[in-house]
Amino acid sequence: MVILSAVAALALAACAAEPPVVTETPATVARAALDSTKAQEIVGDTFATLSAADASGDAQLLTQRVEGDAAAVRAAQYRVTSQVAEATLEVLPDDMQRIYVSNSDTWPRIMAAVSVPPDESLTPIVYLWVQESVQDNYELRGWAHMIPGATLPAMPGDVDGATQLPLGETGVDPSPRAALEGYLEYLRQGAASELAGSYAEDSYAAQLFAARDSLAAAAQNAGGAYVDTVQPDMENTFVLSTSDGGALVFAPVRITSSFSVSGATLKVPGNDAALVDGDISTKATYTYQDLVVLSVPAPQFNQLPAVVAAEHHLVTIRPE
């Protein structure tokens, strides 16, 4: 029996393999913060929210997925369409050509997307989403039509994701911060600025300068003045690396245009009247929440920074 027990014990010992032990941590295959399925889900949720709010023209419904400048711009558009019969809402396509995701390990994080063209006469729209913290949703913060003729640089796919660069990133020249500040200074100074040669031509700046010249002349004729103030929002400016080592800067820009006349009453025409808060007499300040998407090419290409998408969104008109 002793022999039998020993044989059985040995047999059982040979049968029972030890449980596996933890050895090493496998690397994550997909480095991007969002996979394509989740990114599409976020896009779908966003446009479901927009659709619901658009249907009722109620900006209060722009929660969860539409916040910040995007909510302010859309709310202004609701005001116009609710007060001007012939006004129509800006069409925001929910069909995306490309979605660019971040691979950041920290917050805030961003996601960008390029839509199909809304119609044959319009260029595609670039959207920007921001996630402030791990507890927050990705929220649509802004959008802008692409500049006619502009091309977005190639971006990393949704497996690797794009690296979120700091504004002071030195891998590109100029740095994103320097490129943005220079461009905004160019907008302040106008077409005659020396900085004009530092950036590729774009229709956004050209239209801004044309409107400025026209309004400045009109104000001058009325004994008043026209002043543009261009302010960046660096805290909400984000940079993604491009595939070729460049940078794509998403910059909210606040522009206030003050128009004054002397000895006359200022009248706000057309759709803009719906955005007037109060009674205007001789001076009005127009506030715009713009989104400028600036491409800073990699140094080896010797190309000028260029605005690839930008849009001038009027949100309020305040009398002063």
Add this chain to the structure above:
Amino acid sequence: MTLRTTAVIAGVLGLLMLIAGLIANATRADREVMTQATLDTPVVVLGPDVLALPGIERIAVTGDGPLAANTARPVDADAWLKNFTATYVLGYDSWESLDTRTAARVVVEAPSEDASPSPEATDEATDETAASASPSSEPSSVPEPVDYGSTDVWRATWNGEDRVAVTGSRLAAGETLVIYSVAGDNLGSVEFYAERNVNDGWISPLIWIGAALAIVGAFAFASGIVDVRPLQARVEGWRRARGGAVAEQPKPGSRRERRLAGSTLPEVSLDEPRDEAFEAALKAQRESATGEQPHVASATRGAEPAPEARDAEEGGQK
């Protein structure tokens, strides 16, 4: 050592092999094994290193109400988990239990007049669950709803009622699995269903070989204690009667010959022991009377004749 003895020894060894094989077969470990650990937190976490353990086919978590299982990049899961008390599964403790630890959420106490203005944070491993999320000192009978925040951090999600199970093959390598009770109640248990390697390929051969050897040994042993010759004779007689064939003559000196000749019990001499002097005198008397060469003759009555002589006798009888 005769063949029979060898067979008997082999039979004994075969019997031992058979018994050992049957014991091993009855007590061997199952290939499919379920290992579990009880939980007392609303959240359980399985890191990518644990999910990479070989053999895990399914992971299930039980609890009350709706449960959600989500995967995320480890860095994202770590950031999310800072806000919740969670049980971390560290791996197998044995095939019966899992190794776990509990990490409390980072708790920032509400400032008070008496308290120190510096917040107190606890993120060390502890066996105790975290303090209440509410800074209120009064107990509340109605639990506060748990706000787990955005789900954008999750890559894949599975939902279940009272139980949620995730197939191991559907988990992407390098991701963390976070499972929580949607209502914020403590979970019941986490279960690993795995297929393990069991070294049991030798059990069946051991049983079959042992059984065969035991049978051989049993026959050999039985043949030594049971006289089967009458049975053999009956079988041969039956064969002769049935086939009508002339049976072959037994080989001289064979067991069959002896069997056919009758009992092999030795014959015992009933004569008195011989007197040496008498034998010598008798021999001398015969020599003087016949003048023949002396020859050896058996003085023992009924002694076994030499084989040649016996054949001659049998031939004469036939």
